[in-house]
Amino acid sequence: MFITKSINTFGSYLMLMGKVFARPERMRSFFKQYTKEMSQLGVDSIGIVLLISFFIGAVICIQIKLNIQTPWMPRFVTGYTTREIMLLEFSSSIMCLILAGKVGSNIASELGTMRVTQQIDALEIMGVNSANFLILPKIAALVTMIPFLVTFSIAAGIIGAYATGWFANVINPEDLTYGLQYSFTEWFVWCGIIKSLFFAFIIASVSSFYGYTVEGGSIEVGKSSTNAVVHSSILILFSDLILTQLLTE
Amino acid sequence: MIQIESIHKSFEGKEVLKGISSTFENGITNLIIGQSGSGKTVLMKCIVGLLLPEEGHILYDGRDFVSMKKKERKLLRREMGMIFQSAALFDSMSVLENVMFPLDMFSGYTYRDRVRRAQFCLDRVNLIDAQDKYPGEISGGMQKRVAIARAIALNPKYLFCDEPNSGLDPKTSLVIDDLIHSITEEYNMTTIINTHDMNSVMGIGDKISFIFEGHKEWEGTKNDVFTSTNERLNNFIFASDLLRKVKDVEVGNIEG
Ligand SMILES: Nc1ncnc2c1ncn2[C@@H]1O[C@H](COP(=O)(O)OP(=O)(O)OP(=O)(O)O)[C@@H](O)[C@H]1O
Ligand SMILES: [Mg+2]
Numbered sequence: 032m033f034i035t036k037s038i039n040t041f042g043s044y045l046m047l048m049g050k051v052f053a054r055p056e057r058m059r060s061f062f063k064q065y066t067k068e069m070s071q072l073g074v075d076s077i078g079i080v081l082l083i084s085f086f087i088g089a090v091i092c093i094q095i096k097l098n099i100q101t102p103w104m105p106r107f108v109t110g111y112t113t114r115e116i117m118l119l120e121f122s123s124s125i126m127c128l129i130l131a132g133k134v135g136s137n138i139a140s141e142l143g144t145m146r147v148t149q150q151i152d153a154l155e156i157m158g159v160n161s162a163n164f165l166i167l168p169k170i171a172a173l174v175t176m177i178p179f180l181v182t183f184s185i186a187a188g189i190i191g192a193y194a195t196g197w198f199a200n201v202i203n204p205e206d207l208t209y210g211l212q213y214s215f216t217e218w219f220v221w222c223g224i225i226k227s228l229f230f231a232f233i234i235a236s237v238s239s240f241y242g243y244t245v246e247g248g249s250i251e252v253g254k255s256s257t258n259a260v261v262h263s264s265i266l267i268l269f270s271d272l273i274l275t276q277l278l279t280e
Numbered sequence: 281m282i283q284i285e286s287i288h289k290s291f292e293g294k295e296v297l298k299g300i301s302s303t304f305e306n307g308i309t310n311l312i313i314g315q316s317g318s319g320k321t322v323l324m325k326c327i328v329g330l331l332l333p334e335e336g337h338i339l340y341d342g343r344d345f346v347s348m349k350k351k352e353r354k355l356l357r358r359e360m361g362m363i364f365q366s367a368a369l370f371d372s373m374s375v376l377e378n379v380m381f382p383l384d385m386f387s388g389y390t391y392r393d394r395v396r397r398a399q400f401c402l403d404r405v406n407l408i409d410a411q412d413k414y415p416g417e418i419s420g421g422m423q424k425r426v427a428i429a430r431a432i433a434l435n436p437k438y439l440f441c442d443e444p445n446s447g448l449d450p451k452t453s454l455v456i457d458d459l460i461h462s463i464t465e466e467y468n469m470t471t472i473i474n475t476h477d478m479n480s481v482m483g484i485g486d487k488i489s490f491i492f493e494g495h496k497e498w499e500g501t502k503n504d505v506f507t508s509t510n511e512r513l514n515n516f517i518f519a520s521d522l523l524r525k526v527k528d529v530e531v532g533n534i535e536g
Contacts, residue, residue, distance in 0.1 A: 060385065150370055153370075157386070
């Protein structure tokens with residue numbers, strides 16, 4: 032029962048994506064929607080990304096310095112670990128989980144409301160491919176913006192770590208700098224960015240799917256927004272497992 | 281002119297439309313009436329292609345819509361305008377942008393011509409002053425009028441209205457009805473209106489199809505309504521005491 036339902040859902044998801052990936056009717060309106068979505072989904076998320084990354088960077092630094100590092104460990108441990116945690120997992124995967132909550136629910140409730148108030152039907156009647164018109168700019172915009180968000184997140188995390196040194200004397204800033212630069216692998220930054228591209232696609236497409244296929248009224252719109260967040264989070268975690276294996280082998 | 285032939289549609293085994301055939305002429309307002317749940321909205325969605333009927337033919341001036349290729353169907357869609365029960369304006373756009381939207385997507389006009397055309401349509405529904413407002417800032421009746429303006433922006437041949445005056449006061453309803461009626465005559469459109477508003481039936485019922493439990497029970501003009509002996513139609517239309525009295529007077533007038 033559960034399996035047939037999942038296969039059904041996956042099938043409808045693929046069919047919707049088939050409609051989404053078509054040449055836009057009018058390039059002019061596509062770019063208009065695309066810039067609008069970049070600002071709504073990407074630029075409007077910068078604040079929360081900076082805020083959370085800053086604090087997580089600081090907290091990781093404090094935790095490691097106070098609870099893990101002991102005097103006989105090398106002095107680079109704290110900076111090194113903080114950097115690797117931010118690069119490898121936090122700034123890509125965990126940040127995308129957070130964005131799944133913010134952006135995913137936004138997308139699903141917007142499309143769901145458009146569906147139940149017949150705005151999507153109105154587009155279809157005019158002969159517009161509504162899935163392409165509404166969803167493609169969202170996917171494209173989030174995939175474009177996510178590398179910037181990842182980069183901002185890494186930077187904010189590192190500033191957070193320094194803040195513990197500057198303002199709370201938790202760590203000596205020179206030690207931190209030494210640790211942060213210790214045995215740096217550039218590839219890890221790319222890993223984070225590559226992973227985040229997949230996650231951005233998952234967030235935008237899965238949330239759009241749940242919003243676009245709502246049937247009923249406001250209760251269903253609410254449910255679809257919950258479904259969007261839950262399912263994109265699960266898919267992000269699952270694909271994180273696979274991508275991490277593939278990219279760091 | 282739109283012809284429909286034995287349209288069947290069921291949902292999960294429940295037959296909602298049981299073979300409906302009819303002809304909707306251009307230049308007049310064709311009304312579809314019937315009780316709540318009789319299948320009016322489903323019929324209209326089948327005609328415009330939002331739902332696919334299991335059986336039957338839908339001919340737009342002789343062109344079969346059901347068996348048409350996707351591309352042709354898309355082109356035919358540009359000749360249709362529809363006004364939804366909930367107006368269905370795009371909330372993220374201003375009134376003017378809403379009316380301009382079909383022009384932006386499908387006309388080859390320059391920006392200035394598109395604005396001019398949209399303003400002309402808004403003027404036609406007397407809403408030129410509200411062009412910079414957003415749908416959330418105007419009343420339900422105004423939203424319906426904007427929806428009319430948007431539906432006629434591309435000069436459609438076919439206009440569909442699903443309960444254009446549900447939730448409106450009687451006076452605003454009359455304004456909307458008159459607007460749809462005069463636009464239909466002016467542009468010689470084929471207009472189909474779903475309604476259960478008796479004022480509309482008496483006012484603009486050039487041709488009325490009465491749907492009862494998924495089949496066409498009766499068909500005629502607004503004058504035929506008074507002389508009809510169909511019991512189900514009489515029970516539906518003359519449900520209230522007031523309307524029964526009106527009928528007695530009208531029948532007296534016709535006979536006398
Ligand atoms: N998507 C659907 N799935 C299942 N049943 C449906 C669906 N749409 C409509 N129905 C059923 O079809 C029947 C006719 O519905 P329809 O919306 O056409 O009624 P209506 O005549 O437009 O009523 P109203 O005047 O209240 O708008 C109803 O019994 C409804 O339950
Ligand atoms: Mg209805």
